[in-house]
Amino acid sequence: MSPTVIGFPARGDVRRSRQSPVTMTCDTSIDEIIDAAIEAAPDCLRRRVILQAIDWSMVAPHKVSILLSSLEQAHVAAPRWLSRSLLLAGHVLPDQTERHLPSDLAVLNRLNRATGEPHERDKAATLDALAHDDRVDCDVIAALVERLIGLSWDEEAVRLALAHGHRVPDALSHAASLLAAHIERLPAARIRLAGSSTTHTLAEDLVPAFAAQGWRVDVTQAEFGGLLAELMGLQRNVDGLIVLLDFDGVAPRNWRTPAGEGFGLLVERAEILANALTEFSRRSGAPLLINSIPLPPAPAAGLLDRRHMLGLRRGVDFINERMLDAAERSNRIIVIDADQALSILPLRDQVDPRLWYYGRIAYSADAMRALARAFAQTWNLLRRGPAKVLAVDLDNTLWGGVYGEDGVDHLVCGEDSPGNAFRAMQQECLRLKGQGLLLVALSKNEPDALAAFERHPGMLMKPDDFAAWAINWDPKPENIRHIAADLSLGLDSFVFLDDSAHERDAMRRLCPEVVVPEMPPDPADRPLWLRRLTCTWPLRLTAEDETRAAMYAAERQARGLRASAANFEDYLRGLEQRLTISHVHKETIARAAQMHQRTNQFNLTTLRSTEAEIAALMEDETRGLALLGRVTDRFGDHGIAIAATVTIDNGEAVIRSLLMSCRVIGREIERAFLGELLQEIRRRGVVRVRGDYLPTRKNGLVRDFYALCGFTAAGADEMRSTWSFQIGETELPSSEFVAVSWGT
Amino acid sequence: MDACKTEIRLAYPEIISIFEDIFQHTGTLTTATTPDDVERWDSLQHIALIRALETTFAIRLSMDEMMEIRSVGDIENMLRRHGA
Numbered sequence: 001m002s003p004t005v006i007g008f009p010a011r012g013d014v015r016r017s018r019q020s021p022v023t024m025t026c027d028t029s030i031d032e033i034i035d036a037a038i039e040a041a042p043d044c045l046r047r048r049v050i051l052q053a054i055d056w057s058m059v060a061p062h063k064v065s066i067l068l069s070s071l072e073q074a075h076v077a078a079p080r081w082l083s084r085s086l087l088l089a090g091h092v093l094p095d096q097t098e099r100h101l102p103s104d105l106a107v108l109n110r111l112n113r114a115t116g117e118p119h120e121r122d123k124a125a126t127l128d129a130l131a132h133d134d135r136v137d138c139d140v141i142a143a144l145v146e147r148l149i150g151l152s153w154d155e156e157a158v159r160l161a162l163a164h165g166h167r168v169p170d171a172l173s174h175a176a177s178l179l180a181a182h183i184e185r186l187p188a189a190r191i192r193l194a195g196s197s198t199t200h201t202l203a204e205d206l207v208p209a210f211a212a213q214g215w216r217v218d219v220t221q222a223e224f225g226g227l228l229a230e231l232m233g234l235q236r237n238v239d240g241l242i243v244l245l246d247f248d249g250v251a252p253r254n255w256r257t258p259a260g261e262g263f264g265l266l267v268e269r270a271e272i273l274a275n276a277l278t279e280f281s282r283r284s285g286a287p288l289l290i291n292s293i294p295l296p297p298a299p300a301a302g303l304l305d306r307r308h309m310l311g312l313r314r315g316v317d318f319i320n321e322r323m324l325d326a327a328e329r330s331n332r333i334i335v336i337d338a339d340q341a342l343s344i345l346p347l348r349d350q351v352d353p354r355l356w357y358y359g360r361i362a363y364s365a366d367a368m369r370a371l372a373r374a375f376a377q378t379w380n381l382l383r384r385g386p387a388k389v390l391a392v393d394l395d396n397t398l399w400g401g402v403y404g405e406d407g408v409d410h411l412v413c414g415e416d417s418p419g420n421a422f423r424a425m426q427q428e429c430l431r432l433k434g435q436g437l438l439l440v441a442l443s444k445n446e447p448d449a450l451a452a453f454e455r456h457p458g459m460l461m462k463p464d465d466f467a468a469w470a471i472n473w474d475p476k477p478e479n480i481r482h483i484a485a486d487l488s489l490g491l492d493s494f495v496f497l498d499d500s501a502h503e504r505d506a507m508r509r510l511c512p513e514v515v516v517p518e519m520p521p522d523p524a525d526r527p528l529w530l531r532r533l534t535c536t537w538p539l540r541l542t543a544e545d546e547t548r549a550a551m552y553a554a555e556r557q558a559r560g561l562r563a564s565a566a567n568f569e570d571y572l573r574g575l576e577q578r579l580t581i582s583h584v585h586k587e588t589i590a591r592a593a594q595m596h597q598r599t600n601q602f603n604l605t606t607l608r609s610t611e612a613e614i615a616a617l618m619e620d621e622t623r624g625l626a627l628l629g630r631v632t633d634r635f636g637d638h639g640i641a642i643a644a645t646v647t648i649d650n651g652e653a654v655i656r657s658l659l660m661s662c663r664v665i666g667r668e669i670e671r672a673f674l675g676e677l678l679q680e681i682r683r684r685g686v687v688r689v690r691g692d693y694l695p696t697r698k699n700g701l702v703r704d705f706y707a708l709c710g711f712t713a714a715g716a717d718e719m720r721s722t723w724s725f726q727i728g729e730t731e732l733p734s735s736e737f738v739a740v741s742w743g744t
Numbered sequence: 745m746d747a748c749k750t751e752i753r754l755a756y757p758e759i760i761s762i763f764e765d766i767f768q769h770t771g772t773l774t775t776a777t778t779p780d781d782v783e784r785w786d787s788l789q790h791i792a793l794i795r796a797l798e799t800t801f802a803i804r805l806s807m808d809e810m811m812e813i814r815s816v817g818d819i820e821n822m823l824r825r826h827g828a
Contacts, residue, residue, distance in 0.1 A: 173765050200788050354807050355791060365795055 034059060038067045042074035051082060056089035064091045087112060088143050099637065104130055104140045111147040126634070127156050128508050129501060131163035132518040142170040149175060158182045162212040166373040167344075172208050179211065186216040189379060192238040194222035194230040196249020197362035205372035206242070212373070213380035231276040235284050240382075242375050243290040246362035247316055250293065253300070263309035270319045274326040281330035287382055289375055290327075292320045294338035297351045334378055334539065341374035342367055377534045387515060387535045388493035390432055391480055394443035394452075394471075396499045398426055398461065400523065403449045404601040404698055405662060414458025421523040426460040428530045433465060435538050440483055441469035442476050442496070444666065446601070446698065473666055473701055475571075476503055477510035495535060506571045572667060572737040577633045579642075579669055580743040581676050584626040588640065589614055592628055595643050595659060600698040602670070603659040604691065604705065609645065617645050624648055625680065629673050630743070631664050638663055642673050646681065653681045655691040665701070668735035674709055675734040676742075678727055687727040694720045709733040755820050756828070762796045775817035801828040 037050045092113045114120045148157035161175040203219045210217035222230045251266040296312040299305035305313040327333040355361035395402045400412025413422040450463040470479035491513035596609040617624035629642040641661040706723035714724040763769040767784040779785040803826045
């Protein structure tokens with residue numbers, strides 16, 4: 001049998017062969033039943049009948065509209081399962097429903113609505129977040145890929161399908177023809193595949209698995225059972241060897257043999273394998289990736305399986321041990337931990353005995369895909385190297401709370417719940433530091449935020465654990481570029497951890513080389529998640545790894561990172577920010593007062609106004625005004641995030657307070673808001689405006705705010721600086737990145 | 745409604761899209777179709793076919809049934825037996 005080259009099969013054009021998701025039924029009596037169910041939808045939901053059984057892809061969009069409006073009239077919210085079925089069937093849900101959907105379904109809704117206009121495509125950037133999230137609903141992924149193909153957004157379809165290929169094979173088959181074209185363009189990895197069982201299905205699974213890591217794999221397969229010959233022979237024209245190992249293939253047991261003798265044979269087989277591996281590494285320059293033998297799916301000696309010589313587990317452990325010994329002495333053999341790779345599957349689903357008896361296929365289809373993924377990830381780790389730098393956010397990532405708002409004493413981190421989850425996260429960072437990664441703090445914060453590590457008793461990390469930091473209000477992508485330059489490291493060796501979807505998105509757009517995983521929203525999930533992050537896994541550990549961070553620390557100097565924000569503008573433009581301004585009224589006055597009480601950083605005067613004081617300003621509209629702004633963007637609703645109060649006296653307006661939530665700092669919301677505030681003042685017949693800045697320990701951020709907005713300095717002392725603005729003489733501040741409207 | 749009619753020819757029209765996905769087979773399918781008529785229907789892809797049938801119809805085939813299937817008609821008989 002000659003080696004066969006396996007490539008990705010060219011498949012039929014999906015766009016042509018697949019029908020659009022929504023099609024009409026032709027059966028009138030069924031139509032009538034569905035119509036009746038739609039009419040009685042609120043009752044159906046209450047009694048949990050009929051609606052679950054409807055295939056919504058057979059129902060016309062206008063009937064779905066009727067369904068949704070009848071639910072709305074009855075004040076019944078569409079339950080999540082119904083929204084999901086409607087969206088999977090290709091229907092579009094209204095905006096107010098979309099707002100309550102999880103991000104995967106919200107994106108599906110946007111794609112269902114999309115008509116393929118170029119400006120809609122930008123929204124697909126949220127797909128990157130879904131591509132990095134292992135927990136997204138498999139059916140939704142498959143549907144998203146189908147929609148993207150329908151819209152001809154090929155690049156996005158391929159990226160999403162590959163990212164989830166190991167768990168959503170349907171997504172791969174939807175995108176098959178696109179994948180073939182995509183894979184053609186990737187750098188090649190010539191892999192020789194050998195095994196102690198059938199390797200054909202693994203050869204097929206390796207193709208998308210390698211593509212997901214950015215490689216085109218050209219596989220040649222060794223002859224069946226030719227494992228030892230492969231290892232002992234000389235490999236030519238290949239970049240690496242992958243070996244698929246299984247227990248029966250290495251050491252088949254014969255229970256007629258007495259226990260001791262049987263175990264002796266197993267030992268002998270293990271030695272042969274270990275020697276062959278050593279021989280391979282002596283002769284070949286190419287790396288060898290081999291899997292450990294996974295846990296046996298069933299014991300041979302019951303409770304004694306781990307200890308007795310008859311035990312399969314004992315045999316498996318012995319062979320693995322010998323293999324790891326051989327690998328340790330070579331720098332070209334890498335053993336993949338099959339138990340870790342297969343841990344997403346229950347033990348009984350890791351094998352499919354029918355496949356074993358049918359074709360000597362040692363692992364189930366799901367298990368084979370999981371192993372293919374582990375081989376591909378390891379290959380990538382080997383070729384591109386593990387990450388060198390872990391760039392971490394501070395607020396709500398390394399501690400709970402916001403340093404600049406809550407103050408150091410109120411940060412959550414320590415021995416007790418919930419601070420212990422953040423402390424565990426710090427522990428994980430220290431673990432990676434010990435393995436040679438450099439830690440970098442990347443935070444939009446007061447410049448002295450690192451001091452929290454010293455001043456807060458619950459913190460595990462210390463400021464000098466960080467090899468570098470950028471703690472300022474500049475865009476993080478700019479900061480990370482400066483740090484990469486300072487450390488003389490490529491951006492592709494950086495991993496960036498941040499709890500904010502905005503920051504992750506900005507980083508992915510502006511620094512695509514940086515690895516930006518989707519950190520779980522619950523701090524409790526993060527420490528284990530970080531340990532599973534393969535790009536941080538070391539291939540080899542040396543004594544130098546432990547001291548690398550110290551070397552950098554010695555070289556470190558204060559780096560004032562001031563960045564110009566050239567391409568940050570593209571990011572802001574893509575955010576589609578909307579600012580809705582309204583006068584404070586009965587329903588919003590509590591929020592206005594609360595903001596005055598709480599906001600520390602973006603706060604010009606830090607005037608702690610109460611509800612009564614704000615209400616007084618609104619009594620006479622020629623004497624004062626109070627405005628609020630609600631901010632929304634592509635990622636959702638940020639609520640009321642900016643506020644100001646003004647007094648008018650003697651033809652002069654004084655901005656007595658102007659403050660903004662730190663969630664939306666650095667996005668020009670404040671410029672757009674101030675511009676509208678000034679216009680509102682002009683509408684009251686006033687053109688002379690004064691603004692004060694009262695410095696505090698926390699509001700250094702807005703020291704130059706009025707200057708940047710076109711105000712002129714009108715005096716300053718230690719307590720305050722005063723600024724004036726003549727409406728009509730100077731251009732009003734505004735932002736091209738914020739769409740402003742007035743609401744109630 | 746012509747599209748409806750051609751698909752009704754098989755008792756389980758889902759088989760058509762399965763054959764399209766697994767074998768890239770877009771030609772005619774009847775109960776008499778065998779591996780000889782479908783280029784990629786070899787012993788290796790047979791496993792993929794079995795898997796697709798199992799997930800689509802939520803059934804599990806035995807070893808024997810896996811081996812017995814030698815035509816589209818066999819598939820339909822098997823599905824009927826399983827009450828799919």
